[in-house]
Amino acid sequence: DAGVTQSPTHLIKTRGQHVTLRCSPISGHKSVSWYQQVLGQGPQFIFQYYEKEERGRGNFPDRFSARQFPNYSSELNVNALLLGDSALYLCASSSGFGNQPQHFGDGTRLSIL
Amino acid sequence: GESVGLHLPTLSVQEGDNSIINCAYSNSASDYFIWYKQESGKGPQFIIDIRSNMDKRQGQRVTVLLNKTVKHLSLQIAATQPGDSAVYFCAETSSMNRDDKIIFGKGTRLHILP
Numbered sequence: 001d002a003g004v005t006q007s008p009t010h011l012i013k014t015r016g017q018h019v020t021l022r023c024s025p026i027s028g029h030k031s032v033s034w035y036q037q038v039l040g041q042g043p044q045f046i047f048q049y050y051e052k053e054e055r056g057r058g059n060f061p062d063r064f065s066a067r068q069f070p071n072y073s074s075e076l077n078v079n080a081l082l083l084g085d086s087a088l089y090l091c092a093s094s095s096g097f098g099n100q101p102q103h104f105g106d107g108t109r110l111s112i113l
Numbered sequence: 114g115e116s117v118g119l120h121l122p123t124l125s126v127q128e129g130d131n132s133i134i135n136c137a138y139s140n141s142a143s144d145y146f147i148w149y150k151q152e153s154g155k156g157p158q159f160i161i162d163i164r165s166n167m168d169k170r171q172g173q174r175v176t177v178l179l180n181k182t183v184k185h186l187s188l189q190i191a192a193t194q195p196g197d198s199a200v201y202f203c204a205e206t207s208s209m210n211r212d213d214k215i216i217f218g219k220g221t222r223l224h225i226l227p
Contacts, residue, residue: 004156033213042202042217043157056212090156092215099145099164099208102215104156 002027004093004105012111013081021076021108025093031055032074033102034066035090043090049074050097078110086112125224132190134221136203139184143205147215148177148188150199157202160188190223198225 005024013019025032031050035043045058049068063079072093078085088109092102126132138146144165149157163170163177163186170177176189186203200220206213 031213033215035215040219042204042219043215045212045214045216048212048214056210056214058214094213097213099206100213101147101159101162102213103159104149106154106156 004091004103006089006091006105006108008108009106010109010111012113014113015081015083017081018077018079019081019110021078021089021091021110023074023076023091023093023105025072025074025091026095026103029093029095029103030072031094031097031100031102032068032072033092033094034074034076035092035104036060037088037090037107039087046076055097081112083112086110122219123222123224125226126193127226128193128195130193132188132193132197132223134188134190134201134203134223136186136188136218137184138186138203138205140205140207140216141184142207142209143216144208145206146177146179146186147204147206148175148186149202149204149217150197151202151220152199160201193223193225195225195227198223 033048034046037043047066048056052068068074088107090107092104094100094102147162148160151157161172174191204215
């Protein structure tokens with residue numbers, strides 16, 4: 001069975017641009033969460049969507065937004081990119097809501113020049 | 114505030130020996146704990162989880178121990194193999210949250226000596 005898939009795997013952008021990252025959850029999973037992982041640190045929670053509704057938002061600026069589609073796939077959008085946005089962006093899915101194992105994709109490596 | 118920390122940033126273990134990775138947490142409301150393994154260039158891989166109504170859970174070659182009294186979590190890996198080399202994260206979440214936000218620690222790098 002396919003795991004969580006993310007695209008693209010790598011992306012290079014310049015300051016001020018915007019980016020859209022995509023995630024397909026494990027088949028049957030209805031919850032998708034996004035995390036940012038800066039080099040040398042653990043992932044930081046950005047958003048969670050469950051049944052197409054936002055269920056949680058981490059401490060990130062409004063430049064970060066996301067949505068979930070009827071097929072449960074998700075997009076993360078970041079506007080007005082800053083150098084500090086360079087990171088690995090991870091998507092995780094789980095079958096339900098509330099203390100369920102979350103399974104991660106291999107992420108999108110975003111580099112801002 | 115909430116935090117999940119690790120006692121040792123790097124752990125070196127002889128191949129074939131057992132590994133023990135420790136973790137402290139500070140949020141008393143946390144009731145679900147997960148260990149993840151992250152290899153270079155990959156996303157975190159789920160290893161094992163434990164809920165707060167348990168103090169021990171075993172998987173294949175791994176055991177997680179939870180001590181709620183001192184807010185301590187550990188991951189034991191039996192007969193460590195070269196493929197176990199990775200960064201290990203303990204993580205926590207709480208059913209009292211409106212979301213399933215997982216709080217990760219900074220990670221412990223496990224290095225296997227030949």
